[in-house]
Amino acid sequence: MSTPVSHVHRRQNVRKTLLLGSFLLFPVTFYYLSPYLIIMGAGERTASGSMVAFGVMTLTALVLGRLFCGWVCPAGGLGEALFTVQNRRANNSRNWTRWFVWVPWMAVVVLVTLSAGSIKRIDVLYQTDHGVSLTTAGGMGPYIIFYAVLALLFVLSLTAGKRGFCHHACWMAPFMMIGRRARNVLHLPGVQLRADTPACVACRACTAACPMSLDVQTMVLGQQMENSECILCGTCVDVCPHSVIHYDFGKPRSTNPSQPEKP
Ligand code: SF4
Numbered sequence: 001m002s003t004p005v006s007h008v009h010r011r012q013n014v015r016k017t018l019l020l021g022s023f024l025l026f027p028v029t030f031y032y033l034s035p036y037l038i039i040m041g042a043g044e045r046t047a048s049g050s051m052v053a054f055g056v057m058t059l060t061a062l063v064l065g066r067l068f069c070g071w072v073c074p075a076g077g078l079g080e081a082l083f084t085v086q087n088r089r090a091n092n093s094r095n096w097t098r099w100f101v102w103v104p105w106m107a108v109v110v111l112v113t114l115s116a117g118s119i120k121r122i123d124v125l126y127q128t129d130h131g132v133s134l135t136t137a138g139g140m141g142p143y144i145i146f147y148a149v150l151a152l153l154f155v156l157s158l159t160a161g162k163r164g165f166c167h168h169a170c171w172m173a174p175f176m177m178i179g180r181r182a183r184n185v186l187h188l189p190g191v192q193l194r195a196d197t198p199a200c201v202a203c204r205a206c207t208a209a210c211p212m213s214l215d216v217q218t219m220v221l222g223q224q225m226e227n228s229e230c231i232l233c234g235t236c237v238d239v240c241p242h243s244v245i246h247y248d249f250g251k252p253r254s255t256n257p258s259q260p261e262k263p
């Protein structure tokens, strides 16, 4: 059974519009995703907006996985906008580089928190100007950092394949990967992909379209749709000409009895 083209376009158009809108709002939301303000706030015994946001990402990933990355992440918005100039597949075997950023950074957050004593208050608007991250009141410094982050996003997206920043430098993805792994270990129900493997004709359209450069066809044929790099964007769901892949809500499962579930 073919997937209606208008339906395909509608869902992916909505997703891309959300991503682009989130990117355009990045100057407003920048501090809520900041890897620096979480440290600065911890030094003042304050849970900043970014500490709260990273906590929410981890907890919601128990149910929603990396839906944030696929649907509303500002960095993902820029990464996918750049597909028009660079559409090369990323190398998923090198994603470990991301943890070289995340682990030392988390160690610093913990050390600063412990040396300050503990977190005494929550201030979601910490360091913002009435909730807005970048304003002229903050001087040039925050703008320089903002444009440096954008430059990193550009360079990695153009040199390391599709969504190169997500694969190699994103400090937010690990929170959701940890939440997702916990969900799989605890066998909690959540949003996932499901495949009707016998209907697959091995055309590789899903693999070619995946913005995270996953070998989706192999996932389908191996009946193993759980993957820590999957951002649940639904692109494979929508491009498959035989409607093999679906969104699903339920407990983690592997339909292949010879292949255990990946945590
Ligand atoms: S496997 Fe499908 S849902 Fe997951 S990232 Fe790739 S295209 Fe998106």
Ligand code: SF4
Binding pocket: 199, 200, 201, 202, 203, 204, 205, 206, 207, 216, 217, 220, 239, 240, 241, 242, 243, 244, 245
């Ligand atoms: S697009 Fe559909 S039919 Fe083609 S390889 Fe992927 S799952 Fe199989």
